[in-house]
Amino acid sequence: MPNFERETFDDIALITVNIERATVQYTDEFKLFVKTAFSEGYTKIIIDFGAIQFMDSSFIGSLVNIVKDLRTHNGHLRLCNFSVPVLTMFELTRMNRVFEILPTIDKAVQSLRKIH
Amino acid sequence: MSQQGLTNSISRSILIVDDEVHIARLLSHHLRKTGYQPIETNSPEEALQVLESIPPDLVLCDVTMEGMDGFDFCRLVRSNPLYKNLPFIFITGNSSEEIKAKATEAGGDDFIVKPFNVKELSLKIEALFRRMEILKTYGTTEGSEDPETRPMVLLVDDDKLMLQMFKYNLERENIRVEVAYDVNGAFEVLKNIKPQIIVSDIMMPGLSGFEFREKILQIPDLKDIPFIFLTAKGAEDDMITGFSMGVTDYIVKTAGPKVLILKIRALLSSLIKERRQGETEIKNAADSFQLAVVPSSFPVFPGYDIKHWHKPFKGIPGGDFLDYHRIDDHRFLITLGDVMGKKWGAWYFAVAYAGYIRSSIRMILQHTKTASPGEILAEVNKAIANDAKISEIFTTLSVISIDSQSNEVSYSGAGDLPLVLLREDGTHEMISSEGILLGFDKDADYKSTVTKLNPNDTLILMTDGILESVNSEGKPFGESGLEKALDTIQKQNDKFLSFQKEFTLFTQGNFDDDVTLVTVTLGS
Numbered sequence: 001m002p003n004f005e006r007e008t009f010d011d012i013a014l015i016t017v018n019i020e021r022a023t024v025q026y027t028d029e030f031k032l033f034v035k036t037a038f039s040e041g042y043t044k045i046i047i048d049f050g051a052i053q054f055m056d057s058s059f060i061g062s063l064v065n066i067v068k069d070l071r072t073h074n075g076h077l078r079l080c081n082f083s084v085p086v087l088t089m090f091e092l093t094r095m096n097r098v099f100e101i102l103p104t105i106d107k108a109v110q111s112l113r114k115i116h
Numbered sequence: 117m118s119q120q121g122l123t124n125s126i127s128r129s130i131l132i133v134d135d136e137v138h139i140a141r142l143l144s145h146h147l148r149k150t151g152y153q154p155i156e157t158n159s160p161e162e163a164l165q166v167l168e169s170i171p172p173d174l175v176l177c178d179v180t181m182e183g184m185d186g187f188d189f190c191r192l193v194r195s196n197p198l199y200k201n202l203p204f205i206f207i208t209g210n211s212s213e214e215i216k217a218k219a220t221e222a223g224g225d226d227f228i229v230k231p232f233n234v235k236e237l238s239l240k241i242e243a244l245f246r247r248m249e250i251l252k253t254y255g256t257t258e259g260s261e262d263p264e265t266r267p268m269v270l271l272v273d274d275d276k277l278m279l280q281m282f283k284y285n286l287e288r289e290n291i292r293v294e295v296a297y298d299v300n301g302a303f304e305v306l307k308n309i310k311p312q313i314i315v316s317d318i319m320m321p322g323l324s325g326f327e328f329r330e331k332i333l334q335i336p337d338l339k340d341i342p343f344i345f346l347t348a349k350g351a352e353d354d355m356i357t358g359f360s361m362g363v364t365d366y367i368v369k370t371a372g373p374k375v376l377i378l379k380i381r382a383l384l385s386s387l388i389k390e391r392r393q394g395e396t397e398i399k400n401a402a403d404s405f406q407l408a409v410v411p412s413s414f415p416v417f418p419g420y421d422i423k424h425w426h427k428p429f430k431g432i433p434g435g436d437f438l439d440y441h442r443i444d445d446h447r448f449l450i451t452l453g454d455v456m457g458k459k460w461g462a463w464y465f466a467v468a469y470a471g472y473i474r475s476s477i478r479m480i481l482q483h484t485k486t487a488s489p490g491e492i493l494a495e496v497n498k499a500i501a502n503d504a505k506i507s508e509i510f511t512t513l514s515v516i517s518i519d520s521q522s523n524e525v526s527y528s529g530a531g532d533l534p535l536v537l538l539r540e541d542g543t544h545e546m547i548s549s550e551g552i553l554l555g556f557d558k559d560a561d562y563k564s565t566v567t568k569l570n571p572n573d574t575l576i577l578m579t580d581g582i583l584e585s586v587n588s589e590g591k592p593f594g595e596s597g598l599e600k601a602l603d604t605i606q607k608q609n610d611k612f613l614s615f616q617k618e619f620t621l622f623t624q625g626n627f628d629d630d631v632t633l634v635t636v637t638l639g640s
Contacts, residue, residue: 054584056629057454057456061510064556068556085592085594089583092534092548093512093531093532093533093580094549094551095531095552098531098552098553098556
């Protein structure tokens with residue numbers, strides 16, 4: 001299974017992360033994967049983190065980098081399907097205020113459909 | 117033992133690990149009499165702390181101990197690169213083959229069976245020291261066995277027979293070889309593998325060796341790999357073209373495999389020398405940087421006991437930084453930060469960036485002595501967010517100010533972990549901040565929260581390296597590890613040492629990241 005997979009519909013790209021431990025070794029590949037989708041015209045991006053049980057600060061750093069980049073270029077990012085340990089880490093460090101986090105893919109799609 | 121042995125052994129330190137206090141005492145007595153410097157410890161945990169600060173010359177360790185046994189302890193010691201060759205002798209009451217096998221497997225150099233004769237022990241120690249001297253003088257052969265560290269050469273030639281012959285000869289010399297029959301094939305190999313040396317033919321179907329070299333020169337990652345041309349043509353023109361393209365050497369095929377091997381060997385040994393020199397320089401630079409990243413001593417602030425512990429990732433300082441500022445006679449400021457993504461190739465960049473943040477904090481303090489932690493954070497954040505060059509980087513920061521008159525602690529944080537407040541009665545609470553990480557939003561709001569400390573209360577600050585560190589099974593220390601550690605240390609007098617111990621036991625001394633811990637205790 002590839003580390004990252006992409007499905008698209010309309011202007012939305014759904015990116016599924018298939019790794020359990022999101023650490024520094026994946027950050028470059030991950031950044032490139034998401035930014036490629038954006039540069040191909042998918043301005044609304046959902047990332048499904050369902051498989052991730054642990055995320056290190058370098059990986060979070062790459063996410064921050066992505067969201068900042070997207071916002072300055074009128075893109076939109078939604079994160080969804082967090083496992084409990086990852087969500088707790090995000091809440092502890094207030095990353096939940098930096099990102100828009102939704103419980104499910106459906107909720108993320110709904111929230112992006114409202115944007116025109 | 118001979119007189120000469122005595123003089124040789126002077127000032128060598130021996131770490132004793134035995135939970136039977138009287139045996140440890142006895143050993144210590146004998147060793148001192150023989151002229152060694154014994155360091156007595158009664159548990160692996162205690163011994164680990166000694167190893168953190170004083171590297172001994174030899175370890176003498178009991179096998180059966182409560183908690184961690186001697187074998188596990190030895191494995192743990194060996195996992196530290198610094199102690200890979202530290203002489204290690206087991207003391208055991210059981211001389212079975214099984215125990216001997218286990219001792220060797222755990223990384224022990226020798227063992228001695230109880231009850232033992234002191235003379236026998238001295239001889240074993242002497243013998244081990246002598247062996248260490250030989251090792252120091254002549255080095256080890258290690259490395260040549262590990263396939264990952266064996267040098268690798270890429271050979272590119274359309275003459276398959278010639279390739280096979282060179283490959284065979286190089287592999288016999290313990291050099292790994294990848295082959296490609298043309299330039300396209302070579303680039304396929306280079307996608308996944310970075311060889312130490314590239315050897316290429318000039319005349320090949322498709323792209324020529326010269327064109328290959330030209331392409332390589334345009335790829336930053338590959339352009340510095342030593343490049344050797346190998347060709348049947350000995351024409352002077354070709355050699356001149358080759359050298360003008362910055363190749364390292366030029367070999368005529370008719371010279372035979374022996375010449376190629378000799379040249380590759382010589383080139384590899386000069387590369388290894390160069391790398392060793394580079395590593396030494398980086399380590400030296402890192403050592404001097406580390407002094408700047410974390411204060412070298414604990415601060416003195418009346419009524420308070422403030423301590424810190426910092427372990428840079430793999431000995432190379434990365435993103436964590438810590439500062440103390442005395443604002444006036446009764447106010448004291450602590451700032452603890454972490455630059456995210458410190459394991460980038462450019463580690464020194466994280467250090468430089470940390471320096472930038474620290475100097476902006478100092479500047480703010482010079483202008484406004486009354487600024488609250490929240491106001492300080494807001495100012496620093498604005499400075500960073502406005503600086504386009506560094507807006508790609510993000511930092512967490514905790515700022516706490518302590519007032520020794522009111523014993524109030526004011527705290528504000530940017531994307532940091534909550535503070536832990538351990539009350540004297542054994543309960544603990546988390547003090548969280550609302551602020552998001554620095555550099556993300558220039559108008560972000562940072563509020564300060566004020567908490568009153570009572571005598572014997574301890575405040576703990578840490579960076580996320582603590583929670584992210586994993587044990588040998590890959591399980592992170594995390595929040596559950598933190599809760600467990602807090603439960604254990606609340607019964608201990610020295611919260612600082614006992615937290616360090618709990619954490620080190622969990623991770624067995626292997627950290628995934630920079631780790632920083634600060635404790636602030638109000639005296640009684």
